[in-house]
Amino acid sequence: MKEKIRNILFIGLAFVIVSTGILFATGKNFAKKGFSKAIHEEETVYTDTVLMESAPARSSNTMLMKSTSAGVTSTNVMQNSNNSIGKTQERKIIKSGSLDFEVKNLSEIENKIAEWLKGFDGYISNTWTNRNRLTITAKVPANRFEEAMNSTGNFGILNSRSISTDDVTENFYDLETRLNTRKILQQKLRGYLKDAKNISDLLEIERQLNNVTSEIESMEKQFRRLSNQIEFSTISISCTLPPNTTDTGFITPDFSEDFKDFAYNALQFISDFGICILYIIVIGIPLVLLIAVLYWVCFGKIGLIRKLFDKLKP
Secondary structure (H helix, E strand, C coil): CHHHHHHHHHHHHHHHHHHHHHHHHHHHHHHHHHHHHHHHHHHHHHHHHHHHHCCCCCCCCEEEEEEEECCEEEEEEEECCCCCCCCCCCCCEEEEEEEEEECCCHHHHHHHHHHHHHCCCCEEEEEEECCCEEEEEEEEEHHHHHHHHCCCCCCCEEEEEEEEEEECHHHHHHHHHHHHHHHHHHHHHHHHHHCCCCHHHHHHHHHHHHHHHHHHHHHHHHHHHHHHHHHEEEEEEEEECCCCEECCEECCCCHHHHHHHHHHHHHHHHHHHHHHHHHHHHHHHHHHHHHHHHHHHHCCCCCHHHHHHHHHCC
16 A cells, blocks of 8 residues: 555656646747747837838828837837928939030149139049040039039030939938838847847847848948938049140141051951961861761771661661
């Protein structure tokens, strides 16, 4: 009887130990899933926020967001700093212009363009020149673009003039909103990183934090580039000397050089033609002879292959 009671107690104790282990493992897995789910929900909330803020109306000034972490619900209010109620967005325009002149002296016009840019707080971003042509890419503040374009009359004889604009308002505010949203998510993930309870949660948060940080760096580069294009307009200026002239004056066409070029090209053609004929003699003729011999041996008068097929016929 005592032995039966001891066996029953032993079985009961084992059942309790096993049940406790299963409950502990299940709870741990549930907490891990719950934490990952919270991070996923946080990302989903911010993604939805981006889509809502990028709508054409953009009339909402505040946005309510709820995020759940380890069973705790928090409410965050995100304010749109770009727009205020009742006010329209400032248009973001990229302006660019192109000017083509015929000038008398490239060195003088290059100095003149440099002085002209100083008067508009602009700068030269690129310069290209050869014997009779100069090309300059200039940057001027966008609010002085029209004034700068209209003050180039003393550069030379104007051959062509063009102006183009690109409205990037939607792209600008979409990128700005996405950047601000990702920065808020970055702060949230840093908070989760401090509250991580185990290694697996820590690694998962660090992975997502690294991804968000990389996205932020990429967006910041795009935003800086776009902002610079909006703030500074581009003016491309091409200056060309009259035909057969340089900065030192008129140049008589050099017919001797043209004749030398013609003679050189003619000799080059004759040389290439002779080499082609040589290839035909050295390689082509032996190759034709080899093919003829093979045909004579296999199918011609000797006809080894022909005779073999004749023997195989029934």
